[in-house]
Amino acid sequence: MLDLSGKSVIITGSGRGLGRAYALAVASAGGSVVVNDLEEESTNATVREITDKGGLAFGVAGSVADYEFTESLIARCVDEFGKLDGLVNNAGIYHVATPEDETELRMRRLIExxxxxxxxxxxxxxRQMASQGFGTIVNVTSGAHIGIRGFTTYGVSKGAVASLTYNMALEGQRVGVTVTGLSPMADTGKGENGARGLDAVGVDNRPSPAPVARLVTYLLSDQARNLNGQVVRLDSTGLSLLSPPHFRTRIAPGSFDSVDDVRSAFHTVLNGEVHAVGMPS
Structure with a gap:
């Protein structure tokens, strides 16, 4: 079993579902946990589960969509534990909607x-980790950013989180900070709405959160530093790495002085490079 003793970790959205499972797993591995969720009741419930088992945790309820709140969340961890070793960036919301049915209010709220x-x-x-010279951030993304029908807005948001991972990982190389992405598939415990969401995309195999929680524990450990910038996927088929996005090496050269030049480039070279989009069905 991995030992996270001496490490202090903030887990956002950990009042329920996968976030709760992450918090319990980190505490079980010896880590000190800052539990965060929007509601005081669910935040405190997870804290009690940890402390009743002899773990060390405290809760801070509030929304990560509030810039000043997230700043104070990091400060509370440092005040209590002296440092910040890990952040599991898990808090998030989603809904199922086609582009025809989407609304401005729902899009804005989800992006926020x-x-x-x-x-x-x-x-x-x-910022805190850079000042320390160490730390790990695990950003929770989703396979929806590759493409799943019914999840356009959610997929957009999780694509942004994946890009956050790639860019911040490069910055982390300067200062000793590891940044990885996590794309989990598990029973999130989000109740009827969550079940309807999975049903909408044909997901009927909902594995336990436990394997994902063990993966999070590993990603927070010193053994996973080589995964900087990687997005890790765990679902019912197994564990894998997402290929980092890149422009393909096959290039159609030219000055493209006319539309015919552009057409020719596609018809002679690039059309053979077109791949299907979306998660495998």
């Missing part, structure tokens, strides 16, 4: 929480 909330927490955590 999933994109800005993730950026706020990661940015404040990175």
């Amino acid at each position: 929480v999933n994109v800005l909330g993730s950026m706020f927490a990661a940015t404040h955590a990175f």
